[in-house]
Amino acid sequence: MYNSGKIIAGLAVFFILATLPFLLNLGKANAKIEPSIDTPEINAMPVKHCVEPKTFMRSEHMQLLNEWRDQVVRNGNRIYVGSDGNEYTISLQNGCMKCHSNKKDFCDKCHNYMAVTPYCWSCHIAPKEKPLAGPHPVTEVAPLPSAVKLYFEVSKAELSAGAARELAGLIEYLKAHPDAGVDISGFVDKTGDPDKNAELAKNRAKAVRGLLEASGIAEGRINMKKPEVVTGTGSATEARRVEVSISSAKGV
Amino acid sequence: MLEKALSGSNRYWAWIFFLLAVIGIGCIAYWKQLNEGLGITGLSRDVSWGLYIGQFTFLVGVAASAVMLVIHNYLHDFKKFSKIVILGEFLAVSAVIMCVLFIMADMGQPMRVANILLHPTPGSIVFWDVVVLNGYLLLNLIIGWTTLGADRKGVKPPDWVKPLIYLSVPWAVSIHTVTAFLYAGIPGRHFWLTAVMAARFLASAFAGGPALLIILALLVRKFSKFDPGAEAIQAIGKIVTYAMFANVFLLGLEFFTAFYSNIPGHMHPFHYLYVGIDGHTKMVPLMWLSSILAVVALAILVFPHLRRNESILAFACIALFSSLWIDKGFGLIIGGFVPNMFEGITEYWPTLLETLITAGVWATGFLILTVLYKVAIAVREEDTAVEH
Amino acid sequence: MTINRRDFLRIAGLSAVVGVGAPVVINNLGKAGLEAAQIHPDPRALKGKRWGFVVDVSKLATDEDYQKCINACHDIHNVPSHKEPRHEVKWIWKDTYEHTFPNTAEDKIMNKELQEKNFLLFCNHCQKPACVRVCPTKATFKRESDGVVMQDMHRCIGCRFCMAACPYGARSFNYVDPRKDHAIKVENKEFPTRMIGVVEKCTACYERLAIGQQPACAEASNGAIVFGDLEDPNSEVRKLIAEKYTIRRKPELGTQPSIYYVIGGGEHA
Numbered sequence: 001m002y003n004s005g006k007i008i009a010g011l012a013v014f015f016i017l018a019t020l021p022f023l024l025n026l027g028k029a030n031a032k033i034e035p036s037i038d039t040p041e042i043n044a045m046p047v048k049h050c051v052e053p054k055t056f057m058r059s060e061h062m063q064l065l066n067e068w069r070d071q072v073v074r075n076g077n078r079i080y081v082g083s084d085g086n087e088y089t090i091s092l093q094n095g096c097m098k099c100h101s102n103k104k105d106f107c108d109k110c111h112n113y114m115a116v117t118p119y120c121w122s123c124h125i126a127p128k129e130k131p132l133a134g135p136h137p138v139t140e141v142a143p144l145p146s147a148v149k150l151y152f153e154v155s156k157a158e159l160s161a162g163a164a165r166e167l168a169g170l171i172e173y174l175k176a177h178p179d180a181g182v183d184i185s186g187f188v189d190k191t192g193d194p195d196k197n198a199e200l201a202k203n204r205a206k207a208v209r210g211l212l213e214a215s216g217i218a219e220g221r222i223n224m225k226k227p228e229v230v231t232g233t234g235s236a237t238e239a240r241r242v243e244v245s246i247s248s249a250k251g252v
Numbered sequence: 253m254l255e256k257a258l259s260g261s262n263r264y265w266a267w268i269f270f271l272l273a274v275i276g277i278g279c280i281a282y283w284k285q286l287n288e289g290l291g292i293t294g295l296s297r298d299v300s301w302g303l304y305i306g307q308f309t310f311l312v313g314v315a316a317s318a319v320m321l322v323i324h325n326y327l328h329d330f331k332k333f334s335k336i337v338i339l340g341e342f343l344a345v346s347a348v349i350m351c352v353l354f355i356m357a358d359m360g361q362p363m364r365v366a367n368i369l370l371h372p373t374p375g376s377i378v379f380w381d382v383v384v385l386n387g388y389l390l391l392n393l394i395i396g397w398t399t400l401g402a403d404r405k406g407v408k409p410p411d412w413v414k415p416l417i418y419l420s421v422p423w424a425v426s427i428h429t430v431t432a433f434l435y436a437g438i439p440g441r442h443f444w445l446t447a448v449m450a451a452r453f454l455a456s457a458f459a460g461g462p463a464l465l466i467i468l469a470l471l472v473r474k475f476s477k478f479d480p481g482a483e484a485i486q487a488i489g490k491i492v493t494y495a496m497f498a499n500v501f502l503l504g505l506e507f508f509t510a511f512y513s514n515i516p517g518h519m520h521p522f523h524y525l526y527v528g529i530d531g532h533t534k535m536v537p538l539m540w541l542s543s544i545l546a547v548v549a550l551a552i553l554v555f556p557h558l559r560r561n562e563s564i565l566a567f568a569c570i571a572l573f574s575s576l577w578i579d580k581g582f583g584l585i586i587g588g589f590v591p592n593m594f595e596g597i598t599e600y601w602p603t604l605l606e607t608l609i610t611a612g613v614w615a616t617g618f619l620i621l622t623v624l625y626k627v628a629i630a631v632r633e634e635d636t637a638v639e640h
Numbered sequence: 641m642t643i644n645r646r647d648f649l650r651i652a653g654l655s656a657v658v659g660v661g662a663p664v665v666i667n668n669l670g671k672a673g674l675e676a677a678q679i680h681p682d683p684r685a686l687k688g689k690r691w692g693f694v695v696d697v698s699k700l701a702t703d704e705d706y707q708k709c710i711n712a713c714h715d716i717h718n719v720p721s722h723k724e725p726r727h728e729v730k731w732i733w734k735d736t737y738e739h740t741f742p743n744t745a746e747d748k749i750m751n752k753e754l755q756e757k758n759f760l761l762f763c764n765h766c767q768k769p770a771c772v773r774v775c776p777t778k779a780t781f782k783r784e785s786d787g788v789v790m791q792d793m794h795r796c797i798g799c800r801f802c803m804a805a806c807p808y809g810a811r812s813f814n815y816v817d818p819r820k821d822h823a824i825k826v827e828n829k830e831f832p833t834r835m836i837g838v839v840e841k842c843t844a845c846y847e848r849l850a851i852g853q854q855p856a857c858a859e860a861s862n863g864a865i866v867f868g869d870l871e872d873p874n875s876e877v878r879k880l881i882a883e884k885y886t887i888r889r890k891p892e893l894g895t896q897p898s899i900y901y902v903i904g905g906g907e908h909a
Binding site: 288289290291293294295296297298300301355358359360361362364365367368370371373375376377378379382434437438439440441516517588589592593594595596598 | 724725726727728729730735738739740742743746770773774775776777778779795796797798799800801803804805806807808809812813814815816817836837838839890893894895
Binding site for chain 3: 071082089127151
């Protein structure tokens with residue numbers, strides 16, 4: 001063999017690298033996985049059963065879901081007739097997960113053990129985990145409300161009738177979180193005199209500020225953020241707007 | 253033969269490591285794009301193809317240009333090209349690999365690219381593009397490697413290479429025609445909906461590719477003992493000149509159709525690119541630079557005594573290559589998307605990360621080119637050593 | 641036995657390919673898939689040969705009327721609203737006459753009322769869609785049964801050829817993760833979101849049609865958007881098209897769009 005020294009050394013290194021997972025786990029016991037079917041929906045069933053028997057589902061659910069996906073999306077077939085003769089709605093979110101509403105204790109248990117990350121959950125919304133009963137209840141954190149856009153008529157800075165309602169969510173959040181501030185930015189469409197437009201954008205932002213103050217939000221929490229480009233993006237109608245969003249810190 | 257790329261001067265290794273560094277930075281930028289999505293680029297809902305696809309389009313042309321040498325050398329027995337053909341074929345290999353990398357960089361879900369083969373759709377031009385590009389890559393790799401290997405052993409190449417060489421000629425034309433069809437068959441975008449798209453592509457390919465080849469041949473002569481031949485370079489220079497005239501002429505035809513017909517939808521993209529619309533003028537300096545460079549290049553190339561001066565020829569080729577790179581690698585794509593389908597303007601400009609990924613792909617192409625050229629030069633230098 | 645390195649590598653490579661490839665091929669050849677008896681459509685599903693829309697914007701007065709239709713769609717489909725305008729995703733939106741019918745934009749003396757009207761734009765579900773023609777994976781395809789131009793998010797590779805091909809700008813791409821930064825204001829848990837790197841667009845509420853419901857925008861439009869079977873001569877959409885003057889967007893391109901915009905006729909002449 002040419003270069004026998006290098007080749008044998010290389011083979012040894014390769015062998016060690018390839019068996020590294022086994023070598024590292026020598027002597028460690030791995031607990032048997034027990035996916036839990038302890039959900040209110042399953043507990044309420046008089047006879048607990050899935051669309052197919054457990055052994056079939058365990059080994060074939062991936063293939064079944066693939067078939068279901070193509071049948072629903074590509075062929076418009078939404079009803080599955082199981083081997084027990086019953087009809088089931090084909091749906092991951094509205095079918096499987098309606099009974100198996102405990103993704104972490106069911107789906108994830110096996111998937112994590114097998115180091116499999118199916119990307120279904122990047123799109124399909126997993127059911128909300130029910131808060132665990134016991135010494136450490138999970139507290140619900142209110143989600144941060146997203147930015148609100150209020151639109152205006154050409155050359156006008158008057159708020160529309162629905163503006164107060166649109167801002168209601170933000171105002172509620174601001175009242176519940178006294179530390180939070182709010183950013184207001186005014187925009188104009190591309191028509192008209194640039195100087196007058198700068199004034200118009202400011203007036204629009206001021207109108208929104210007035211509404212917030214009238215709703216009880218302190219002046220110090222409101223940040224008037226002049227945008228770099230006062231001409232708003234999008235169509236003319238979209239451009240004539242004020243953007244209102246929660247800022248991270250007060251007065252910054 | 254590959255082991256010949258593993259020995260070289262310090263300058264050679266410095267160049268290799270520089271390329272590897274650029275590739276590394278490109279990989280890091282691409283990792284960010286994989287995780288966060290194509291939002292890190294300057295693309296938008298209105299301009300959904302940008303620098304990546306532009307570079308791919310341009311490089312398909314460079315890849316197709318090898319056929320210009322192959323036709324002369326193998327079909328017409330133009331022996332002056334016998335030494336330089338291998339440089340053209342290897343340039344084609346490197347360019348096609350860059351094309352594939354740019355397409356992969358542009359995919360929203362690159363892991364699913366196999367779907368094109370799992371669910372073949374002969375009605376889709378992208379499907380055919382995948383087929384012809386990969387086929388061309390395979391063809392050129394086999395032809396180049398086999399002929400070079402035969403050369404090294406001092407024998408004629410085996411007979412089965414001949415039909416492959418003949419096949420590569422229409423195949424080269426096809427890769428660029430299919431790429432042109434990507435644009436020319438789309439109903440809504442007036443800037444692209446023109447029958448001369450494929451002709452323009454081929455003309456600019458046969459100008460830009462050989463121009464790059466001239467520069468590479470001059471560099472090869474400077475940095476090694478391999479001389480592709482001054483006559484070969486001059487012959488390629490003539491091809492570049494004719495092809496560039498054809499390309500500029502075809503562009504002029506586009507202008508005529510757009511503006512004489514006076515159809516707003518046809519004129520607006522040209523307005524945007526060369527004059528700007530409503531204060532949106534990002535592309536204007538670039539497009540004029542491209543036009544000026546083209547005129548300068550042609551003004552030089554049309555005179556044979558200027559072409560014969562190799563430094564002037566090199567300058568003209570660089571100007572020409574740059575002009576085409578701007579026009580085809582950028583302007584062509586943007587013109588199709590701006591104005592958008594509602595006659596509104598959303599401008600596009602690549603971001604830093606986008607540029608770094610692009611640089612990484614170019615560096616990969618140059619790395620492959622360097623390695624292949626090193627092998628080819630080493631084999632040729634052995635030949636010349638033996639002959640003398 | 642002596643064997644040179646090149647031959648050894650060749651044999652090793654070939655064995656690897658066969659060793660990995662053969663079981664895969666054999667496994668997949670034996671797969672049966674679901675049989676026809678196991679699967680069928682929901683009996684409540686609406687049936688039509690060619691679904692289409694008639695949009696009468698004279699029935700939409702205020703901005704809120706338009707926004708109601710848009711929200712009806714975007715809310716139930718978890719369509720994200722991004723701060724960055726480049727990454728905008730929209731399935732249905734409001735735009736001016738000039739932008740909806742750009743070929744007519746240069747006419748300065750046309751009917752003023754029409755010129756100042758806003759329209760609702762969404763996927764035209766063309767009969768001869770350019771987007772379907774160009775998709776390399778059939779991720780976007782035309783349902784033969786009812787003409788809806790569908791989008792299979794599982795198969796889309798994000799090449800965006802369909803976005804280039806659509807003459808109507810109906811398609812959006814997920815440049816960023818739609819679930820980040822609270823871009824989805826309120827999640828509809830009965831419908832998925834999308835992930836980065838796929839194209840999305842209006843899908844004629846196929847999930848609602850499947851259980852016998854009208855598309856959400858039509859339901860919320862208070863009669864401005866009428867949905868029906870264009871091939872059924874007795875459908876409401878056909879009656880409207882017969883009575884009123886309607887136009888479609890960019891008809892000269894041959895895509896045969898299925899949205900008819902009312903511009904007059906009947907009591908609106």
